Structures are given as structure tokens and as C-alpha cells.
Amino acid sequence: MQEFMIFIKTKGDHLKDLSPEQQQAHVQKIGKYIGGLMESNKLKGAQPLEMKGAIIHGNKGVFKDGPFNESKEVIVGYFHIVAENLDEAMAIAKANPMFHDAEGTIEVRPIKQMEGIN
Amino acid sequence: MTGGQPNIANQIDHLFRHEYGKLIAVMTKAFGVPNIDLAEDVVQEAMIEALNKWTYHGVPDNPVGWIYKVAKNKAINILNREKYSRKYVSEVAPHLQSEWTSEAALKRIFTDKEIADDQLRLIFTCCHPVLSKDSQVALTLKTLCGFSIHEITKAFLTTDSNINKRLVRARKTIKDANIPFEVPTGSQLEPRLSGVLETIYLLFNEGYNSTSDDSLIRNELCEEAIRLMNIIVQNPSIKSSNAHALLALMLFNTARFISRMDELSNSISLEHQDRTKWDRKLIKKGLTHLAFAAEQNEVSIYHLLATISAQHCTAPTYETTDWDGILSLYDMLVEIEDSPIVQLNRTIVLSKVSGPKVAIAQLKNIETHPSLQGYLPFYTSCAVLYYQNHQIKKAIELLNTALKLPIGKHRKSLINNKIKEYSKNI
Structure with missing residues (x-):
């Protein structure tokens, strides 16, 4: 695991084309999906x-506040x-109904495991 | 729609008894055991809100659903408002704090199976050995049975402030001991379960043998003990013949409870009880659980006591009771628990088999034992034995001693009647 x-x-608002x-x-579909993940003990959180915040670029202690542009991705x-491997994690990501009706990007990244200390 | 304050209060009270413990159990899981006080606050607030709203707007069609919804909303609000000021030692708390997952998490913790499991977990939490037996009983009555502090006070013949202090201490002990919200597993289950059964049996006996005059409270204690036992035996993770035996014992005793209500004590009244008033449904349930209890080759005190009680319940008349059979069960009981009270009860049965004279001779072995001094059934049962043995003065003497015990008015008047009756036959 x-x-x-x-x-x-x-x-932007990726659901704007959907009717109420x-x-x-x-x-509701998303709720069901999340419930299923919990049921199988796969969901940690x-x-x-929020659709606001800040983008900060830092370089050797010099920071530049960039604009936060929500129209960009x-x-x-x-x-x-938790998943067996990247394949299962990708399958879980694709089963998320969030983009079954709309457009978006999903980034799946394994959390680096701490190596044993000798 | 129902109007009228008393009626609403009644309905709430009814709901309280049935839903309170369930909601506390679920909330304890949501907030974590150290926040059990918060769980109680949330459920109490929901109940008060119901009382206020329903008084003006009538009781909704689905009152249970209504209370659950209010409690759910309150839980979510508290978890988010007090996100950082409190530490929630709970697996579900983080899920309940996220907009994406809270709804699914709520749905999950409110399934019938989860609620039943949580109630069992809460039973093990309230009956945790870090707490004294008195605290276990008080906390169980407060959190699982929805008793008010005043009701617990009435059951224990003590003061509200005493019970309140006991509960505050119990909650603090639970917090400090870091008790997990779980049913023990493996080799831990057996000893913990046996402690739980002991506590629930205590709670039951508080109702069954209590010196309190308040029969309503006493009945409720017995009912609650049976309800808790049902939660235990119905859970698939518990397979205990002892639990079935204890439940059988409680059912048999409760089946005879109503008809012995106005009597002095079980041992005296059994003879005069109207057996048609015994609750046959409860006896039947008791026999079912006794059969489950017999499936494993185990003989506990509960098995023996339940079998003795079953003998009484199934005897068509007092005269046709199988006293020999009951005596041999008592002989086995003495092997496991040689206490003065067991000896006393055995002696009463012995008098049926071998006459009062033999029984009185046996009494000599136990009558000076400290644990029988002040124990009402000791005086009343011995009085009967001496009366049967034509030692009427001695019988009256014992009843006069019983009158000095701290017992309710009602019992006192029953004892006085008995003294009058005996005096006529001197």
C-alpha cells in the first residue's frame, strides 16, 4: 500500500455549462464516489x-507576488x-465523476515514502 | 399535529430513551472519546431544540429523523467552529470537517450497523475498568440510557451533587486514560466483557432489588439493562454464552417483576404471586437465550442463576416447583461463588426440601456474617423460616430489626402488616 x-x-467555473x-x-454522483472510497478505506482525506489565494515566486530570498488567475488552470x-500502486491510484482518479460531465486535469502523485534510517 | 406541553414532553421523553444513547454513541465516535462531554452537549441541545420547536409547531412526521438531522448539523458546525481549539481524537472528524467529504462521512456513521457497533463501543467505554463500578453504572445510565442526573440520584438513593461529581470525575478519568473507542478483540475481549456484564447486572439489580420506593425508576433500570444486553448479544462480534445466560436471567426475573411489585422480597412473595400475571412473552424470550447459553459447554454464575429462575418461571404452581432440582443448582452455585447471600438463598430452598428446622440449623453458619447485616431479604426470609418452625417471637424480632433499616415507607408498612399477622398466631 x-x-x-x-x-x-x-x-474557471468548470460546471457553468451544466443546468441546475x-x-x-x-x-450526488461525487458524494456516492466519496462514500465508496471511505467504505473501502481508501480515503485519508x-x-x-477556495478560488482565491496568491502565487509567490521566490528566488534566493527575493519574492515576487504574482497574480492569482483563476481563469487559468x-x-x-x-x-x-491509499492504493496498491500508481495504476490503481490512476483508476481511482478516473472514477471520480468530477470530470465525467465537465473538463479538467487530474494530477496523481505518489507521496514519497520515508526511507528506513540505519 | 399534537398540542399541549405535557404530551410533547412525553414524546420527547420517549424519544430520549430510545435515541439518546444511539446519538451519544455516534457523536462520541465523531468527536472522539475525550470529547464525550461535547457529545452529550450536542445531543442534549438537539433534544431541547426539539422540545422548543415542537411545542409551537407540533411534532413532525418523522421525529427521529428530525432529531438526527439537528444533531448532525450541530456536530458539523461544532467540528468546524472549534476546528483548532479542540483536539478530536477521531478517525471521522477530518472527513466531517471537509466540504467534499462531510456528507458522505455523515451517511456512513449513521447506518444502522455503524450505530449498533458504536453503541457497543460506548458500552465498553463506559464500563472500562479504569472506572469504579459505581462510576461505570452512573456513566452508563447517563450516556447510554439517557437518564437525567436526578433520575440516577433516585435510583441510587443519593444526592444530585454526588452523582454529578461522580460523572465529572468519570469523564475526566476517561479523558486522562486515553481510552480508545473500540470493542476489545482477541484475548482482551473475554475479561473486558465479563466486567461489562458485571456492571449491567449491577444496574439491573439496582432496579430489581433496590430499596428505593420509586417503582417507575426501578422498572426502567431493569428495562435498560435488558436493552443493553440485547445490544451486546445481537452484535456478531460478541459470541458469549455468559451474555445470553445473563440476558435470560434478567428476562425471567423481569417477567415476574410486576406481580412481586407490592411484596417484601422475592423469597417471601414467590409463594403468593399470581402466576397468571407473569409475562409469558418475556419467559419465552428468556428460554430462547438460555438455549443459546447452553450451546457452549460453559457454566457461569449467570447460567446457574438463569436456570434456577427458569425453574421457577416454568413451574405451574409454587407447590409443584422442582425444589430438589433447584437445590442441586444451588449446590453448584456455592461451588463457584460461596457468598453469604448465595448461602442464604440456598437455605431457603433447603427449607422446601428438608423443612424449616434443617434450614435454620444451616443459618447458624452465616447469620453473623457482616455482609448480611442490613440486607433486608436476610431478615424477612429468616423470619419466614422461624415462623414456619413455630418460633414466632424470633420471627417478629427479626422483622422489628428490619424496620430499623433505611428502607422506604412502603416496605415499612408491608413489614408492619407482617408483624401484625404473625402476632395473631402467637
Whole structure:
């Protein structure tokens, strides 16, 4: 078993093309998906992020505050899961209904495991 | 829609008894055992909110669902408002604190199976050996049975402030001891379960033998003990013949409870009880659990006591009771627990088999034992034996001693009647 971070990225309001009914159905599907992950003890945590914040570029102690542009692709939330391997983690990411009705990017990254200290 | 304050209060009370312990159990899982006080606050607030709202707007169609929803919302709000000021030692708390996962997490912790498991976990938490037996009983009544402090006070014949202090101490001990919210497994289960059974049996006996005059509270204690035992035996993770035996014992005794209500004590009244008033449904349930209890080759005190009680319950009349059979069960009981009270009860049975004279001779071995001094059934049962042996003065003397015990008015008047009755036959 290994832990993975799944970052969810969208550009702007990715649900704007859905009708209120479709949006409701969409939310329900996601609820079911999350319930299933919990049931199988795969979910360690998942949280959405606010659509605001800051981008900071640092270089040798010099920081430049960049604009936060939500019309560009930004991280909107994360899932922290456990899976056998990257393949399973990718399958879990694709089963997330978030982008079954809309467009977005999912970044699946194994959390680095601490090596044993001798 | 139902109007009228008393009616609403009644309905809430009913809900309380049935849902309180369940909700506390689920909330304890959500907040973690150290925050058991918070769980109690949330459920109490939800109940108060129900009382206020329903008084003006009537009781909703699904009152249980309503209470659950209010409790759920309160839980989510507290978890998010006090996200950092409290430490939630709970696996679900982080899920309940996220907009994405809170709904799914709530749904998950409120399934029937989870609620049943949480109640079992809470039973093991409240009956944890770090707590004194008195504290275990008080905490169980407060959190699992929804008793108010005042009701616990009435059951224990003590003061509200005493019970309150006991509960505050118990919660602190639980917090400090870092007790996990779980049912023990493996080799730990057996000893912990046996402690739990002991506590619930104590709680039951508090109702069954209590010196309190308040029959309503006493009945409720017995009912609650049976409800807790049902939670235990119905859970698939517990396979205990002792638990079935104890539940059988409680069912048999409760089946006879109503008809012995106005009597002095079980040993005196059994003869005069109207057996048609015994609750046959409870006896039948008791026999079912006794059969489960017999499936494993185990003989505990509960097995023996339940079998003795079953003998009484199934005897068509007092005269046709299988006293020989009961005596041999008592002989086995003495082998496991040679206490003065068991000896006393054995002596009463012995009098049925061999007459009062032989029984009185046996009494000599136990009558000076300190644990029988002040024990009401000792005086009343011995009085009967002496009366049967035509030692009426001695019988009256014992009853007069019993009158000096701290017992309720009702019992006192029953003893006085007995003295009058005996005096006529001198």
C-alpha cells in the first residue's frame, strides 16, 4: 500500500455549462464516489480549495507576488488516498465523476515514502 | 399535529430513551472519546431544540429523523467552529470537517450497523475498568440510557451533587486514560466483557432489588439493562454464552417483576404471586437465550442463576416447583461463588426440601456474617423460616430489626402488616 495525492485542477467555473438539475446530479454522483472510497478505506482525506489565494515566486530570498488567475488552470482541491500502486491510484482518479460531465486535469502523485534510517 | 406541553414532553421523553444513547454513541465516535462531554452537549441541545420547536409547531412526521438531522448539523458546525481549539481524537472528524467529504462521512456513521457497533463501543467505554463500578453504572445510565442526573440520584438513593461529581470525575478519568473507542478483540475481549456484564447486572439489580420506593425508576433500570444486553448479544462480534445466560436471567426475573411489585422480597412473595400475571412473552424470550447459553459447554454464575429462575418461571404452581432440582443448582452455585447471600438463598430452598428446622440449623453458619447485616431479604426470609418452625417471637424480632433499616415507607408498612399477622398466631 502506498499513499497518493490526487490534485484536481480546473480552468474557471468548470460546471457553468451544466443546468441546475445536472449540477445537482453531478454533486450526488461525487458524494456516492466519496462514500465508496471511505467504505473501502481508501480515503485519508479530501478537501476543496477556495478560488482565491496568491502565487509567490521566490528566488534566493527575493519574492515576487504574482497574480492569482483563476481563469487559468488552478488546483481546486485534493484527494489523499491509499492504493496498491500508481495504476490503481490512476483508476481511482478516473472514477471520480468530477470530470465525467465537465473538463479538467487530474494530477496523481505518489507521496514519497520515508526511507528506513540505519 | 399534537398540542399541549405535557404530551410533547412525553414524546420527547420517549424519544430520549430510545435515541439518546444511539446519538451519544455516534457523536462520541465523531468527536472522539475525550470529547464525550461535547457529545452529550450536542445531543442534549438537539433534544431541547426539539422540545422548543415542537411545542409551537407540533411534532413532525418523522421525529427521529428530525432529531438526527439537528444533531448532525450541530456536530458539523461544532467540528468546524472549534476546528483548532479542540483536539478530536477521531478517525471521522477530518472527513466531517471537509466540504467534499462531510456528507458522505455523515451517511456512513449513521447506518444502522455503524450505530449498533458504536453503541457497543460506548458500552465498553463506559464500563472500562479504569472506572469504579459505581462510576461505570452512573456513566452508563447517563450516556447510554439517557437518564437525567436526578433520575440516577433516585435510583441510587443519593444526592444530585454526588452523582454529578461522580460523572465529572468519570469523564475526566476517561479523558486522562486515553481510552480508545473500540470493542476489545482477541484475548482482551473475554475479561473486558465479563466486567461489562458485571456492571449491567449491577444496574439491573439496582432496579430489581433496590430499596428505593420509586417503582417507575426501578422498572426502567431493569428495562435498560435488558436493552443493553440485547445490544451486546445481537452484535456478531460478541459470541458469549455468559451474555445470553445473563440476558435470560434478567428476562425471567423481569417477567415476574410486576406481580412481586407490592411484596417484601422475592423469597417471601414467590409463594403468593399470581402466576397468571407473569409475562409469558418475556419467559419465552428468556428460554430462547438460555438455549443459546447452553450451546457452549460453559457454566457461569449467570447460567446457574438463569436456570434456577427458569425453574421457577416454568413451574405451574409454587407447590409443584422442582425444589430438589433447584437445590442441586444451588449446590453448584456455592461451588463457584460461596457468598453469604448465595448461602442464604440456598437455605431457603433447603427449607422446601428438608423443612424449616434443617434450614435454620444451616443459618447458624452465616447469620453473623457482616455482609448480611442490613440486607433486608436476610431478615424477612429468616423470619419466614422461624415462623414456619413455630418460633414466632424470633420471627417478629427479626422483622422489628428490619424496620430499623433505611428502607422506604412502603416496605415499612408491608413489614408492619407482617408483624401484625404473625402476632395473631402467637
